Amino acid sequence: MSENLAPDSSLQxxxxxxxxxxxxxxxxxxxxxxxxxxxxxxxxxxxxAETLHTRLQKxxxxxxxxxxxxxxATFEQHHLVKKVQTVDSQAHFEAxxxxxxxxxxxxxxxxxxxxxxxFDSTPLPEDLRQWGAIRNKNVTIHGTCRKCQDVKAGKxxx
Amino acid sequence: MSENLAPDSSLQxxxxxxxxxxxxxxxxxxxxxxxxxxxxxxxxxxxxAETLHTRLQKxxxxxxxxxxxxxxATFEQHHLVKKVQTVDSQAHFEAxxxxxxxxxxxxxxxxxxxxxxxFDSTPLPEDLRQWGAIRNKNVTIHGTCRKCQDVKAGKxxx
DNA sequence: TTCTCGGTAAGAATTATTCTTATTTGCATA
DNA sequence: TATGCAAATAAGAATAATTCTTACCGAGAA
Numbered sequence: 001m002s003e004n005l006a007p008d009s010s011l012q013x014x015x016x017x018x019x020x021x022x023x024x025x026x027x028x029x030x031x032x033x034x035x036x037x038x039x040x041x042x043x044x045x046x047x048x049a050e051t052l053h054t055r056l057q058k059x060x061x062x063x064x065x066x067x068x069x070x071x072x073a074t075f076e077q078h079h080l081v082k083k084v085q086t087v088d089s090q091a092h093f094e095a096x097x098x099x100x101x102x103x104x105x106x107x108x109x110x111x112x113x114x115x116x117x118x119f120d121s122t123p124l125p126e127d128l129r130q131w132g133a134i135r136n137k138n139v140t141i142h143g144t145c146r147k148c149q150d151v152k153a154g155k156x157x158x
Numbered sequence: 159m160s161e162n163l164a165p166d167s168s169l170q171x172x173x174x175x176x177x178x179x180x181x182x183x184x185x186x187x188x189x190x191x192x193x194x195x196x197x198x199x200x201x202x203x204x205x206x207a208e209t210l211h212t213r214l215q216k217x218x219x220x221x222x223x224x225x226x227x228x229x230x231a232t233f234e235q236h237h238l239v240k241k242v243q244t245v246d247s248q249a250h251f252e253a254x255x256x257x258x259x260x261x262x263x264x265x266x267x268x269x270x271x272x273x274x275x276x277f278d279s280t281p282l283p284e285d286l287r288q289w290g291a292i293r294n295k296n297v298t299i300h301g302t303c304r305k306c307q308d309v310k311a312g313k314x315x316x
Numbered sequence: 317t318t319c320t321c322g323g324t325a326a327g328a329a330t331t332a333t334t335c336t337t338a339t340t341t342g343c344a345t346a
Numbered sequence: 347t348a349t350g351c352a353a354a355t356a357a358g359a360a361t362a363a364t365t366c367t368t369a370c371c372g373a374g375a376a
Contacts, residue, residue, distance in 0.1 A: 026354060028342050049333085064356045069333060071354090085243045085298065089332065089364075101287055105267050124299070125274050131261055134301040140243065141282070143292040188323065188371055207364085222325045227364060229323095247333075247363065 020158035048090040206248040265306035
């Protein structure tokens, strides 16, 4: 529970940007929206709507799951959050909007961010140029994380 | 309908490999499995289970949607097909197993394959090496395809 | 040809997500 | 500070995608 948290200093900043964006977009700053966004911004584990809802039970005991879904959809339309592409049945979300990529452990399903500047600045292959207007390019890596490898090998966790 | 088809010569080959894999894996070669696989191998548009089911109505009028789902899941376990990562609610499938990447049009949702050898042979960033065992890396590109751009601009289709 | 077990169809069940409706709340204005 | 109203919410019903249950069937071995 103490894992999966982003540093506090930047969270402050991020909340201000969030509030600013809402005001500009005529989105009312409700308690629910603030808490849902804060919870997602704090998380580093790309939670599902259901997971967020569970985590928010303490601070918002009457929050409905529907509100989480609806709110995330609204945020997504306003480019405040992103839906992460997976093969899971449940959708996963992130508030991290800057350019990054994902590594997914096929065993424990954990999704991690990573950066790859040299890739980001590499031009696309020639024949893609004529496909249309490209908005973004992202790398997804699949494999087995160290933790799951160790479990398979019968090692004790550190 | 005449679009979205792979060349016939390689399909023949692919069916043989498919049958061989089934025999080796002790999967019975049922009429349904053969037709479902053939239909997916022929397609180049990454259809959903439901789309496949619809396309197969002619050749297999009694085929149940459940069988399509179950069969695709079986094929996936045996690495005969892949589920394509999208943010869609419906899952999309492909029989193309060789290394390739995807461009997705956010407007018409069309998924296209492309190849990028120089990317495939580029080593991953250093800090990822210690993450665990990496199985594959793939690029997904989002944007608006030429066709949809033209529609927006009010142009007639060619 | 017969036997056996995995595969299939049909419909019920489950899971994830969205809609409907009545109520509440943010916030602009008096 | 009080008031009005559109937007947002909660609760439960509804829908969509996928999976399970059960009884029957057919592929392939003997």
